[in-house]
Amino acid sequence: MASIHPPRIDPGFGVYVHWPFCLSKCPYCDFNSHVRRNPIDEARYVEAFGVEIAHRAKLTPGRKAASVFFGGGTPSLMKPATVEAILEAIDKAWGIEKGAEITLEANPSSVEADRFRGYRAAGVNRVSLGVQALNDADLRALGRLHNRAEALAALKVATSTFERASFDLIYARPGQTVDQWRAELNEALSIAPEHLSLYQLTIEPDTMFERLEAAGKLKMPNADLQRDLWEATQDTMGKAGMPAYEISNHARPGAESRHNLIYWRYGEYVGVGPGAHGRVAGKSGRRAHATEKHPEMWLTCVETEGHGLVEDEALSIEEQGDEFLLMGLRLTEGIDPGRFQALTGKPLAASRVAELIADGLVEYTREGRLRVSAEGFPVLDAVVADLAA
Ligand SMILES: C[S@@+](CC[C@H](N)C(=O)[O-])C[C@H]1O[C@@H](n2cnc3c(N)ncnc32)[C@H](O)[C@@H]1O
Ligand code: SF4
Structure with a gap:
């Protein structure tokens, strides 16, 4: 496997691919994710992604992708052949740099060793796993479909299959103490990935957690405890040699996420798929792109108009x-x-x-x-x- 080149200060150009489907909706989540009872017609999506990618490449000629990121939703529900076809379309449209970082977000409830090997064969070299918690009670409270044992098994598959693996944990959960969180973080560190994303639980508008909190059925930690949890996070991670390089992201030096650095260093990126955003340089400055959010409407847009863009605006200075x-x-x-x-x-x-x-x-x-x-x-x-x- 070609090795991933470390990030450069020049952020370069990246491609974000949004896969908008999940097996169930987590009660805290406001991402553009949808649950479908019937199977997804992946061949139809592959076709539409190809059309959208070709259209966007015409708007952004001369770039080469330094990174590709499959985010969601739950991209680990895609067939490896779907991932492969989308990567081929990106390579044909812009070209993918040698040593590019190609990440796929995965949910532990949809990790199978065979499928992961298929992603790797398709070109994926980094996985970001949505673990969220390392104990069963909190995983249940977060409405997750996986338990601790499944999370650990998924991490094993991820770290043994891909060159790079990262995982996400959510902290400042209802009832969580600083000591519990420190112990959990130390366990996370013992699994020894090079990269960890540690998010403070946020109550997002129009989520189940917002309704539960308003009804007095969900009690978030108070501001002091949140601050203590934040400080415990910085202290534990700093001592372990994985300081924050971004407010919620920690890495060993050189293992930072190249793709996410493009966003934070204000580089150029294209977003394809339902509800994907992009920022590209145009003749008269930087432009903001966004696509239709609803998956089936996005499909119809692409199939009838040749693209899913619903926003293409010049940003003011x-x-x-x-x-x-x-x-x-x-x-x-x-x-x-x-x-x-x-x-x-x-x-x-x-x-x-x-x-x-x-x-x-x-x-x-x-x-x-x-x-x-x-x-x-x-x-x-x-x-x-x-x-x-
Ligand atoms: C699109 S999801 C990642 C992948 C996959 N869908 C999963 O959940 O396993 C991105 C990450 O954002 C974080 N997240 C989502 N909603 C959040 C919230 N309300 N507060 C804090 N973190 C949140 C979770 O850690 C989640 O893994
Ligand atoms: S699996 Fe991930 S994207 Fe889907 S609802 Fe849960 S947190 Fe959101």
């Missing part, structure tokens, strides 16, 4: 500056103030930066980058809002 800050300040490496000026035509507001520095929320690195401090990360949204236009 202010919007580009805000997006650049919103994405880049999530990273521990921070942002290059010169790039902000190149994008927007003006420097960062010096007085606001000075105030944030005085409050200990941001700092300049020796190389002149501006980054959020350890004290600033728990209030990242407020810091970004302060600096944005």
Whole structure:
């Protein structure tokens, strides 16, 4: 297997592929994911992905993909032949770089060794597994279809099949204590992946968890406990040599997700499939792309109009500056103030930066980058809002 090249500071170009189906809807999730009773006609989707990819390549000529990311939904419900056909279409349209990172998100309830070998043969070299918790009671409370034993078995298959494996855990769950979380994190570290995504549970609008919380049936940890859990996370991961490189993502140096770095370093990416977003450079600046969200409507759009795009807008200079800050300040490496000026035509507001520095929320690195401090990360949204236009 060709090895994945480590990330470069130039973020490059990536392709995101959205597979919008899941076996059931998790009660906390507001991703564009749908449950279908009847089997999915994958051949029809393959055809539509091919059409959309070819259309998008015409809008973005001359690029080569440094990464491809199959996200969802649950992409591990796709047949390996579907993944292979989509990768072939991407390669034909733009070309895929040698050493490109090709990630597939997988759900432990749909991990089978044979299928994983099929993904690997198709070109996938990195898997990101949605484990969420390592104990059965919390997995049940999160509405997951898998248990601890299945998660551990899936991790074994993932780490033995792919060059790189990462997994997701959700913390700040109802009833979780700092000691329990530290123990769980240490167990996660003993499984020794190079990359872990650790998300604080968020109550999203229009989810089952939002309704349960409003009805008093779900009690989230209070702000102090959330802060303690955050600090325990940074402390445990830092000591283990896997500090955060992004607010929720931890990696051994060199094992960061190349694809996600494209988003955070404000690079160029195309999104194909239902409800996928993209940001590409056009003749008159950066453009925002989005596709039809509903899977069957997306299919009809592509089949009748030759593409699923429902949004293709030029971003104003202010919007580009805000997006650049919103994405880049999530990273521990921070942002290059010169790039902000190149994008927007003006420097960062010096007085606001000075105030944030005085409050200990941001700092300049020796190389002149501006980054959020350890004290600033728990209030990242407020810091970004302060600096944005
Ligand atoms: C699209 S899902 C990943 C893959 C797959 N669908 C799964 O759930 O196993 C991306 C990740 O976002 C995280 N996530 C989703 N909703 C969340 C929420 N409300 N709060 C915190 N993390 C969330 C979960 O860790 C999940 O694995
Ligand atoms: S399996 Fe993943 S994408 Fe699907 S509903 Fe659950 S968290 Fe959302």
